[in-house]
Amino acid sequence: MESSKTTEDHTRSLLTRLAGPSTNKAGLQSVDKEKVNKIIYEVSKGSAFFENEVKRDAAVTEKINSMLSNYEKIKTQDLTADLVIVDTQLIELDQTRDLSQHICHIDMDAFYASVEERDRPELKSKPMAVGSLGMLTTANYEARKYGVRSAMPGYIAMRLCPQLIIVPNDFAKYTEVSGQIRRIFEKYDPDFSPMSLDEYVSTSELTVEAVIEQIRDEIFRETGLTASAGIAANKMLAKICSDINKPNGQYLLPNDRYAIMEFIAKLPVRKVSVFALKHETVCKSSVASRLLTGQIYIVLGYDISGIGRVTERILEALEVKTCGDIYTQRGILYKLLSPINFGFLLRVYLGIGSTKIESDGARKSISVERTFSTLSKEEDLYNKLKEIAMKLADDLKEENLKCKTITIKLKMPSFQTVTRSKTICRYIQTGHDIFKYDAELPVSLRLMGLRASSFISSDDTQNMGLKRFFSSIPPSEMTSPSKKAKTYPASQENELDRDGVDLIKITTNDDYACPVCTHVLKNIDNTQFNAHIDICLNTVELKTILTTQRSAIMPFSSTVIGHEIQHLSHAYLIFLRPSTTFSSSRKSCSVSGTNEPQHSPSPKLTTATGSSSLLNYFGNSSRQNPG
Template sequence: MAPSTGLNQAIKPDSTLFKSFVGVAAIKKGYEGVDRDKIARTVYETSKDSLYFNHQQKRDQALTEKCNALMEKKRLLQDSDTTPQLVHADKVIARLKDNRDLSQSIVHIDCDAFYASVEQHDRPDLKDVPFAVGDTVVAACNYIARKTGCRAGMVIAVAKKMCPSLTIVKPNHDRYREVMAQICKAMQKYDPGYEICGTDEAYLNITKYCTEYDIKPWDVVESLRKEIRHETGIAVAAGIAANIQLAKISSTFIKPDGQYQLPNEPDIIMAFIKDLPVRKVTGIGYTLDRQLASIGIVTCEGIFAQRQFLRNLFGDRLFEFLLEVYLGCGRTELQATLEQQKKSASIERTFKETSAPDIIERNLRTVCKEVEAKLKELNRAGQTLTVKVKMNDFESYSKQTKLPKAISGARDIFQHSLPFVKATLASKPHQPCRLLGVRLTQLVSKDYTLSAAFQRMADKSTHSKPDSLLGAKEKEPSSPAGKRKLGNLDSRELSPRKKKSSLATESSETNPLEPSRCPSEMVRCPICDQDQPLDNVSFNQHLDICLSLSEIQKYS
């Protein structure tokens, strides 16, 4: 049955669908005192009868049904003996209390409205006007724009209705990466193993630094924030606490510019977390917040009151996570940013909706070039490719593919991504596309990949017949193929080399890839037996001369 789109029939101002249109304005800093009903009403009036509205309505209906099922399941549990579940929950709580680590000093750095802050720093004329950064969707907006109800994730057309005087600024991702690199450089001094979260947040563990220099965490963070401000002109908020969960919550109290420290004392932590809305906790989004509210959990304290039901309602994993939230537990081990970056390279971009194949392909090329740039920074190539396509009805389609070999160039990424994009578009004829994403995982060093290719060539050559790799080089050419000409170059004239009857007869002392003969920054080519720089560009140029295209394909 097609969903009704009339306000009186489909949604009411107090309905969950209507409230969902408020989005992040319900919890973000800068929206205090803003008329949230106005936000919801504007989004509704602008989007009703649209594919976006239908998509949101379907999601809301599905979530409402899930919440109703949870309430019914809880009702049945209340009619049964829940003593065993209560005892089990208390045992888990006792274990979590015994195992929690309150000895660390974790810092959460938040560059609030990061894109907008960078633009405002670079363009002082924006300081006193409402503006948003974005193309078709708001990526960030300044606090003046927030006061009018504009928010991240809002379509530009809707944002313009919320604030007719809104100035739109095109995003400059290169500039944002440059500023973030400066911030990272400042953080590295205090914790080389800092962890980046998203595009504008980071965690540091300054415990070791404080111990080594006999300095208080508060003073360290104050110095860090001053350095960031001096180097970038950007203000940051910082939370200091015993773990990443508490540190992130703490930073929200002091945005956009300041610092807050939560003492590492159990009683103070419990008092701090007690009345905190569960929606403020990292890991609890809109969907889980709705589900928890349906069974009577609105604040963290409510988790304890309902603990006997949680395991049966949500399963073991979420049950334990919620008890950790109640106790203020969280992770203290950080995942170093460099290690994170080595695992994947991905880009998602929202474009102006279009069904034109040439424009979509051009947009895909743009995304692939950005992924290439990320891989180049990391000196990595990836072997598992994931492509994502989102249509204008907000339905997403994705496919993961294991590639024959690791790739890193924009052209290769594009060629492997395009078939799925075309297939998706063909399955949705004439339907506009609004987002494209490309992700490469299973990353390996380019140097390792190239060295491995040389090793494979060497291995193949040692198992081939004499002269099979060198062709006619070791014998008199009896045909044009004997000289193996590459363009106008005769491969025999490329570089001098000793005559050998076969690579297969060489001992380990004369293996062209033997480390003792090739320093770490050099590698010996198994074709011409000459040392070459361990550099991707140089290797490729050398290979173009040493091997014909067919032989490159043969050995790759």
């Protein structure tokens, strides 16, 4: 029977995929998932989105199959030696267990929807969701009975529940309520308000549970909203526990090794999500607090990861359904998964998670993206991108950040998504062949986005200018100029330009080849020359990264792209016209969502990633080909 699982399994996984990411949320347990999934399937069948999901599902299937064939081989092997290694690892991990404190995760129930209900009580008894017909952000519990949930397109929700009321998002309002809640927490946090601390906590008779109840109660009195809480020994467990008695309830998992192991063993892997505190985000509905011997530290914001649809499928194929199964299958998992993923699973199995409140806040990237009804005209696309770039530039300015890397993201009407990124100094130094842009190739897009990352201090920007450019690029590499150089003139107040461009001294009026576009500029003086360089640097038409860098990986069916980059304030404006038919030949990644930023607050992330990646590679290959 194992071998005859073909189309049936296929549709099943597809149905699950289409059902969306949040099918296990509170309030959804009682719905007839089969039926709901079927309706979702019927409604979306044939759409571009659907077709794209089919592809992605197939990719996961393929990956699983290759894993399974490996699995078959390994099954017959003697894993004794491996088990010794794994069990040693388990013992070591167990010794890191920290049961010295309680950590509590407080989660607002259906936050946006609850706010709307509070303001319009008549909605309480009716199925209601917040969002638009395009996409819902959340649904109240009445609506969840019909299978309506967050991240579901509104029009599909309407099929599931025709009487559904959809209320538009009102983020300003939610932010305000977040502020209210936050102020409540501040009262409990000694760092914010030491005075009121005694008022609430020093009555040491109060149990942890009582304190949390009190906090939830106060939230309710203050905002009219309910919250749920999980109290446990670490962040991971606290997060999981907060879901158990949702809505408007709390759950305490005792700080006892046995209790924890019992609890986790029965837990379906999909329930695992890991709560890690990151930079402070006000407009979120989750709050974590830590109770430590009479003190409470409140931290807002989160960074949550977990085991999602894909990982669940992979694990299921490896016969791991509950966290307890991780132990049973540990030998296989050790052989098949990357060390990082495997280590994560071991910690899950042991119920070990981070207990730190490292509010290591530095944010790593800022992005802006917009979906729109399909645009095809170059001009429209350009304008849209310009808007996005302006917005991103504003955001950067607001955060007082400068970036080194810009990533553009494009989504075709087919939902195929491509991203292209460039770090500025490299971009300038490398001086990609400039591409004479080819025949008009209108491409349609449904989304464009820009992301800024690799933030740099202004010191770093000093050495990235033309000097460096000049010194490292042989003139022969420069090619023809952008036809459009003057169409998109440089923006006036361009800080990055100022920082990045050193003026070039030319002593005599002469012919001079522009290093960027290689045009020979006749008889110009310093000022004119510099002006020209400015324009060229601001608007460079690249031979597309797509052709030069990706052709080896992704076969292109037709001609490619004009690609322009324009400085716009802090941001770069990138314009591309890719061919519509990228065929991704990539294999999908392995088990992910396994990232609880462990201990060490911020030791070189890049290094960590790099080396683990290598470790991974070597580790896997040596283990997977054992003889």
